[in-house]
């Protein structure tokens with residue numbers, strides 16, 4: 001299978017690194033630079049998984065997660081929060097708990113794609129070890 005990941009991340013460097021690592025492991029990555037764009041894309045894209053940076057400009061991660069949950073097509077797609085370990089407070093932990101899982105920044109390039117794949121119901125075909 002090929003899995004499509006909706007990557008909602010405002011930082012260009014983080015976006016590029018995550019995209020590179022995921023594409024290398026067989027994912028299709030669709031980027032969004034903020035919550036509004038992510039929600040707009042999610043309504044038509046039907047991603048298999050959403051990676052949600054919870055520190056976003058404008059609409060915060062809480063609002064974005066709630067809006068994504070309300071989209072019918074996303075009912076079965078895991079929403080994975082991306083949190084900054086250094087800044088993780090109670091509020092971020094609570095938000096991460098609303099999602100299906102979380103990944104801490106800085107991401108570990110060695111295991112990032114495998115960690116994401118673990119949230120999917122089926123293994124990826126053609127993944128690079």
Ligand code: MN
Nearest residue numbers: 010053055056
């Ligand atoms: Mn951010």
